[in-house]
Amino acid sequence: MKLANVKLIFTREVRDQLRDRRTLFVIAVLPLLLYPLLGMSLFQISQFMHVRPARVLVVGGRDLGISPALIEEERFAASLFSHPKEAERLKPFFQASQHVGQPPPAVAGDPAQPRAAVLQEEWDEARSLVQAGAYEAALYFPSDFSARLEEFREAIILRREAFAAGKAVDGAFSPDVPQPKIFYNSGNEKSLIASVRLTEVLRRWTQRIGDENLKAGGFSVRTARPFTVDTDDVASRKSREGVKWSCILPVLLLLWALTGAFYPAVDLCAGEKERGTLETLLSSPAGRGEIVLGKLLTIMLFSIITAVLNLVSIGATGWIVLSRLPGFGLPPPVALVSLAIALLPMAALFSALCLALAALARSTREGQYYLMPLLLLTMPLVVLPMSPGVELNLGNSLIPVTGVALILRSMLEGEYWRALQFAPVVAAVTLAVCLMSIRWAVDQFNRESVLFRESERFDVGLWLRHLLRDRRPTPTVGAAVCCCVLVLLIYFYLGSFFDVPKSFGGFARTLIITQIAVFIVPTLLLTFLLTTSPRQTLLLKWPSWFAIPAAALLAVALHPAVHLLQLLVQRLYPVSENLRPSLEQIQGLINQSNFWSLVLLIAVVPAVCEELACRGFILSGFRHLGHKWRAIIYSSLLFGLAHGILQQSLLASLIGVVIAYIAVQSGSILPGMVFHAVHNTLAIANTRITPEVFDQWPIAKAFATPGDGGGCTFTWPVVVGGTLVGLLLLSLFARIPCPKSPEESLEEAIERGQHADKPLEAEKAACGLATDR
Amino acid sequence: MIHVHELTKHYPDLRRGQFEALKGISFHARPGQIFGLLGPNGAGKTTALRILSTVLRPSGGSATVNGFDVVTQSTQVRRQIGYMSASTAVYDRMTGWEMVEYFGRLHGIPRKELSERMESLFERLKMNDTRDVLGAKMSTGMKQKVSVARAVVHDPPVLIFDEATSGLDVLVARALLETVAELRDHGKCIVYSTHIMREAEKLCDRIAILHRGTVLTEGTLEEVRERHGQHDLEELFFQLISQHDQQSLEHFLSR
DSSP: OHHHHHHHHHEEEEEEETHHHHHHHHIIHHHHHHHHHHHHHHHHHHHHHHOOOEEEEEEEEETOOOOOEEEETTTEEEEGGGSSGGGEEEEEEEOOOOTTOOOOOOTTTTHHHHHHHHHHHHHHHHHHHHHTTSEEEEEOOOOOHHHHHHHHHHHHHHHHHHHHHOOOOOOSSSSSSOOOOOOOOSSHHHHHHHHHHHHHHHHHHHHHHHHHHHTTOOOOGGOOOOOOOOOOOOHHHHHHHHHHHHHHHHHHHHHHHHHHHHHHHHHIIIHHHHHTTTHHTTTOOHHHHHHHHHHHHHHHHHHHHHHHHHHHHHHHHOOOOOGGGGOOOOOHHHHHHHHHHHHHHHHHHHHHHHHHHHHHOOHHHHHHHHHHHHHHHHHHHHGGGTTTTTTHHHHHHHHHHHHHHHHHHHHHHHHHHHHHHHHHHHHHHHHHHHHHHHHHHHHHHHHHHHTOOOOOEEEEEHHHHHHTTTTTTSHHHHHHHHOOOHHHHHHHHHHHOOOOSSSSSHHHHHHHHHHHHHHHHHHHHHHHBBBOOOHHTTSOOOTTTHHHHHHHHHHHHHHHHHHHHHHHHHHSSOOTTTHHHHHHHHHHHHHSSSSHIIIIIIIIIIHHHHHIIIIIHHHHHHHHSHHHHHHHHHHHHHHTTTTSHHHHHHHHHHHHHHHHHHHHHSSSSSSHHHHHHHHHHHHHHHHTOOOOHHHHHHGGGGGGEETTTTSSEEEEEHHHHHHHHHHHHHHHHHHHOOOOOOHHHHHHHHHHHHHHOOHHHHHHHHHHHOOOO | OOEEEEEEEEETTTTEEEEEEEEEEEEOOOOOEEEEOOOOOTSHHHHHHHTTTTSSOOOEEEEEEETEEETHHHHHHHHHHHEEEOOOOOOOTSHHHHHHHHHHHHHHHHHHHHHHHHHHHHHTTTTTGHHHHHHGGGGGGHHHHHHHHHHTOOOOOOEEESTTTTOOOOHHHHHHHHHHHHHHHTTEEEEEEEOOOOHHHHHOEEEEEEEETTTEEEEEEHHHHHHHHHOOOOHHHHHHHHHHHHHHHHHHOOO
């Protein structure tokens, strides 16, 4: 790659963008004007803003005659609010109950039925008034509420007097005080707020009535509440203000970085296609990688400028407007520095994603349609980390974008050490995703169908006919992706149908149905529908004589290291409390089952089903990408994802790489199946090893020690020795001259040709030509 | 200089399955000659030239430019050619001078040498009036001149012109044809595609008539005329195409 060309392309694109009024408006003018305008508008609007009090219908509660009073001077008593001014937020409207002065209504079925009907009528009326929005809430007091409460208090006094006189006292208070009732409409936000306020007022009132009752009974108020809890906020003022900024700044920064990347990306790719200048650039000596990098750096620059200008504008507006609001100060300077540092990888990531997406678009108009799906995918990753329940830990730091947002939040909250602790992990994940996105963008620039895509009417019938008519011996990359999506969708929907099995029979049934539905059905369906050679697609052929025993030996040799990794993963990512009971129940069923039944069920069945899907159809499809290792990694990621639980997925992805490598090198699915079956069998066998085994054969302690949760843990010499043997076996697989797809042969020939100064026709003719992928 | 052997190209097509744009075409173009690729619209001319300029990859066969393979040595090929496509457009927000300079620098010409070369080129192509004009404000003729300058600024041994005069008025088209002839006189190997027979008669040393992805005839103008017994190139063109379509129809009906 010639950096001089990258620099040239970058300089040209920057100059081009700076001469574009639309780009300049979105990047520079909009952020500098937007926030001050918003701030000014806020000031203006605030003059006209006032809190309208919530209307509360109070039925039968105007003159309760209870001390302390709930209503004073036609309002809720100011002393029942945390701040007296808050009393203005609830405005009572009074209505007399038809029951006032009457005996209490009886329960249904009693001779007193007519009175109950009147009561129901009053409730219905209050309910319908709230439903219709005439009142935000209604507070209903039963007709005999005051009288019963008074009787209750008198009973306390009588008890106190009887107690003082040394007389015997009845065991229970009678009668009970009837409940007041609040009607509200949770579908209406104002009503919901009114009900919360009203509930709090009644809670305080009830508490005060209780205090009065205690006094009437001759007890101190402290009888019920012997102490109060004092709180002391140790956060500095800056830290408190930082918390507020920590919710706003990362979201705004990341969203503007994305928006700032998107518009230049559309103009630089789709716009160039539309204007017809892309073909000229592609026929220049600049390589596709150089073109992509030059454009990527331009998009990154504009993404960073947009985000920074937005931050500056927010900072300036915040300094003038928000800092006057209580609890809002200036964001801490260290946090601003960390925002600037985090901006770089985020801008790179968003720019690469936008570039690859924009390359797909035929025109700038089509490109702009892609913004919304990208925003919908990115928004949860940006916004969710801002909720209090989400913390910066190893699991979350592995999620792209979310990890960066969490680091930013920690920095803004002053948790610098914690942020630094996870910064390397987040940086590694972000870098990996960046590189993958850049690779994707370069791939888009190598695809003729993307670069020279012309508008054609899409017809489902034609497309289906094309799929069946133009089949090839092995699946296309698109077919492999389709299989991956089907596998994951079926896995997801099927999971919701099955409960945790309670017997071994249920467990076996669930597992077999899942394996067939998730892996076998889509694989065989797509193989027979979309390919002409199921044998070639599913790698159904005999490998060289040593591949099968070598694969079995490889599984044995790698088992100690895999087991150690499994323990490490479990320690790093403990299974959640919600999931633990289900897993323990399944583990219990496994422990009680016959070993050979388990081998058949957990080792043999998945080895056949999962291998046919992942190392058969999907790997064969991805081989058309032209890079063996990319095919191996993509198929392994799907293998990992199809294991559902994070702890299993991580390890399955790693093992998937080994199995896929064996399948590619041997050109057969059988060694992979054998490896898979042996690996799973050893995992089952390990759980069956009990401490008694070590007592029976003390020599076993030289190789392994009893594990904490059952099974055994291998000693370091065994782990290292096994790994070395494994590497040796893998090197033997590496020596097999593996069959290559036409695309892989072509890519290798191109790789050699780019470094040669003389013609390489012979080599190219030998590898055959691959067309657009 | 350019060797094309049994070159094929097919595109996936929903309606027709694999659409064969080129069905194994072969031809040779030599230095100091203009090789005309003649054919009606949809004949496969642009596809063939895009393959030669490494923008597209062939599905089969081979093509070399100055000894370098268009698939495995695409970077080297791009250094040998100047390509002006049918849909050649100029950057809206760059001036004529900036555009030519940009492509000259992509070809690795030192800044000082490039500047001298551009002064002479702008003088020779009479395009000093486009020097400071932005692409968006250029006339079609101006744009075409800038495209020619961009294609030749690095003095490549091979030049590929795809329907270079389409959309130009007579005056500008004539000036462009004169420039192409001049470049041939400087020893360049030129592949020139057109569907205008008079242009081909006037300009080309050798021609190939391409129709539905097949070369119907190839050779010098005299050879072709003699081979098919028809002096008028336009008549010859009609005759060959009609014969080919007739044969295709008979072949289709006999299946």
